[in-house]
Amino acid sequence: MSDYLHLLGLPFMQRAILAAVFTGIAAPAIGTYLVQRRLALMGDGIGHVAVTGVALGLLTGTTPTWTAVVVAVIGAVVIELIRERGHANGDVALALLFYGGLAGGVLITGIAGQSGSRLQTFLFGSITTISVSDVIVTMILAAVVIVICVGLSPQLFAVSHDEEFARVAGLNIRFYNILVAVLAAVSVTVAMRTVGLLLVSALMVVPVATSQQLTRTFRTTLGAAMLIGPLASVGGLLISAYPTEVRVAPGATIVLLALAFFVVAWPVGVLLRARRRMRQPFPVVQVSPHEVIDEHPHDHGKDCGHVAVPHGDHVDYVHGGHRHAVHGEHYDEH
Amino acid sequence: MVELSNGAVAITGRPILRGIDLTVRSGEFVALMGANGSGKSTLVRALTGLRPLASGSLSLFGTPLADFHDWRRIGFVPQRGGAGSGVPASVWEVVASGRLTHRRLMRPLGRRDRAAISEALEVVGLAHRAREGVSTLSGGQQQRVLIARALAGEPELFFLDEPTAGVDLPNQQVLADSLETLSERGSTIVLVAHELGPMAPLIDRAVVMRDGRVAYDGPPLTSHEVYETDHGHHHAVHVRHDHAPHVSSPLDSREGMAHE
Numbered sequence: 001m002s003d004y005l006h007l008l009g010l011p012f013m014q015r016a017i018l019a020a021v022f023t024g025i026a027a028p029a030i031g032t033y034l035v036q037r038r039l040a041l042m043g044d045g046i047g048h049v050a051v052t053g054v055a056l057g058l059l060t061g062t063t064p065t066w067t068a069v070v071v072a073v074i075g076a077v078v079i080e081l082i083r084e085r086g087h088a089n090g091d092v093a094l095a096l097l098f099y100g101g102l103a104g105g106v107l108i109t110g111i112a113g114q115s116g117s118r119l120q121t122f123l124f125g126s127i128t129t130i131s132v133s134d135v136i137v138t139m140i141l142a143a144v145v146i147v148i149c150v151g152l153s154p155q156l157f158a159v160s161h162d163e164e165f166a167r168v169a170g171l172n173i174r175f176y177n178i179l180v181a182v183l184a185a186v187s188v189t190v191a192m193r194t195v196g197l198l199l200v201s202a203l204m205v206v207p208v209a210t211s212q213q214l215t216r217t218f219r220t221t222l223g224a225a226m227l228i229g230p231l232a233s234v235g236g237l238l239i240s241a242y243p244t245e246v247r248v249a250p251g252a253t254i255v256l257l258a259l260a261f262f263v264v265a266w267p268v269g270v271l272l273r274a275r276r277r278m279r280q281p282f283p284v285v286q287v288s289p290h291e292v293i294d295e296h297p298h299d300h301g302k303d304c305g306h307v308a309v310p311h312g313d314h315v316d317y318v319h320g321g322h323r324h325a326v327h328g329e330h331y332d333e334h
Numbered sequence: 335m336v337e338l339s340n341g342a343v344a345i346t347g348r349p350i351l352r353g354i355d356l357t358v359r360s361g362e363f364v365a366l367m368g369a370n371g372s373g374k375s376t377l378v379r380a381l382t383g384l385r386p387l388a389s390g391s392l393s394l395f396g397t398p399l400a401d402f403h404d405w406r407r408i409g410f411v412p413q414r415g416g417a418g419s420g421v422p423a424s425v426w427e428v429v430a431s432g433r434l435t436h437r438r439l440m441r442p443l444g445r446r447d448r449a450a451i452s453e454a455l456e457v458v459g460l461a462h463r464a465r466e467g468v469s470t471l472s473g474g475q476q477q478r479v480l481i482a483r484a485l486a487g488e489p490e491l492f493f494l495d496e497p498t499a500g501v502d503l504p505n506q507q508v509l510a511d512s513l514e515t516l517s518e519r520g521s522t523i524v525l526v527a528h529e530l531g532p533m534a535p536l537i538d539r540a541v542v543m544r545d546g547r548v549a550y551d552g553p554p555l556t557s558h559e560v561y562e563t564d565h566g567h568h569h570a571v572h573v574r575h576d577h578a579p580h581v582s583s584p585l586d587s588r589e590g591m592a593h594e
Contacts, residue, residue: 032421036419036421037419038419038420040420154430154437157423157431158431161419162412162414164384164412165410165431165484166434167384168383170403170405171434212421215422216422216466216467216470217424217426217465218424218427221422276470280470
């Protein structure tokens with residue numbers, strides 16, 4: 001245990017934790033807008049394309065982070081333009097791009113004479129390889145993503161919610177769509193060092209899926225996702241750093257931890273939604289004939305244990321599949 | 335307020351609307367009617383700038399469309415399955431997004447904005463459900479949310495694309511009441527509708543589209559009349575026309591006529 005604490009104090013570990021915190025906040029922030037426009041897999045696509053960027057960095061000897069940013073942004077803009085143009089073969093075109101990106105990356109890494117394990121640190125994350133300059137770049141880029149996602153949330157919400165409406169409201173739709181694509185590309189490369197390119201999309205989507213189990217407004221969904229994200233990323237990082245015989249890439253533990261949060265939140269969400277539906281007011285309609293029950297073994301009241309549902313000017317109690325309404329001394333079947 | 339002259343719209347090179355002249359004056363309540371595929375939705379999309387004109391000229395509030403930037407004067411209710419999306423959003427949040435035309439970047443909502451949002455929710459009768467998730471509402475109620483969203487921007491001119499499609503009669507009545515309130519306040523309304531239902535008494539003027547052209551423009555018609563506006567110069571067109579030679583029986587052509 002003391003070994004573990006010592007490990008946490010080491011500079012490379014602290015760099016990794018810092019990177020994980022920023023990544024964990026930024027990825028779900030942009031991920032919320034992707035989920036909102038039902039493009040949950042876009043992050044995955046950009047990640048695949050970014051593999052080529054990393055490989056180009058390895059080939060040319062420049063920092064892979066920057067080549068990945070450039071290639072990912074180009075890929076994201078191309079994906080967005082394909083989406084805007086076409087309905088017909090949009091997803092096929094996207095698939096071509098994704099696999100092209102991944103295959104291209106593997107090919108170029110081979111040409112560069114780099115081993116597969118070097119590429120793998122980018123695919124699934126690696127804590128030990130994060131340099132000081134990597135952390136600074138990660139923090140700056142993540143901060144930009146967070147500020148834009150929160151600051152422009154009214155505009156981004158409107159564009160992602162209803163494009164046509166936003167256009168008639170005078171918003172420059174193409175600008176905002178490309179902005180979302182670019183931000184997604186930036187967060188993919190930001191998360192590359194901690195979660196890795198192939199798993200980054202999970203950090204963008206899973207916290208959002210988790211938080212929307214429990215929320216019903218957009219703001220709380222966004223906020224909760226940005227809270228769950230760093231919990232998962234830092235937690236997963238600490239698990240992966242725990243000294244055992246086996247070495248696991250942090251990407252795997254981060255994503256599995258995020259999924260564990262989802263698995264916990266899911267049944268709670270199902271329960272909450274069922275309760276909410278149960279308590280929805282019954283519609284008020286013209287009085288239809290109802291039965292009068294004189295004798296009732298039970299007094300309905302505030303804490304009687306039966307679900308109370310508003311019904312116009314009174315309350316119906318759900319009792320064994322019936323709707324009981326207090327009417328003076330007796331109960332009416334509504 | 336809206337002036338379209340000799341407007342034409344082509345979608346992927348295929349002419350959809352041709353030779354449309356339409357002027358909407360301030361305070362009017364115009365219903366754009368017609369059968370499915372007659373071009374009424376395309377027309378309203380052209381009027382809002384969503385569809386580019388292939389030819390002709392459009393001006394809004396006396397300004398040519400290309401120079402028009404005063405979008406806060408326009409409220410649009412698109413034709414949409416519902417008000418939901420991939421992430422939960424409350425009724426209030428959806429309506430608040432209608433306030434965007436009045437907001438500057440990176441500024442929070444002001445008191446004036448909040449007042450407009452609650453007022454809009456009041457008009458459509460959903461103030462008591464503002465905090466609920468929009469996707470838990472029924473189809474008709476979601477449609478009312480979309481109208482409230484347009485209302486929140488306090489526009490002078492409304493475009494509504496089939497707000498009553500798939501909405502039950504009681505909800506149609508609430509929609510009609512909301513539109514009556516708007517109309518009484520002096521708003522100009524352009525409504526696309528297949529059936530007018532409870533909105534019929536509100537209409538000042540009906541424009542009937544047929545196959546991409548204006549077939550009728552004048553005082554309101556009953557929906558029965560809408561589909562009979564042939565004006566006596568209707569050319570019988572065989573819709574089905576494949577290259578294989580075929581014999582058209584008298585029954586076929588009569589059936590074809592009945593559909594027109």
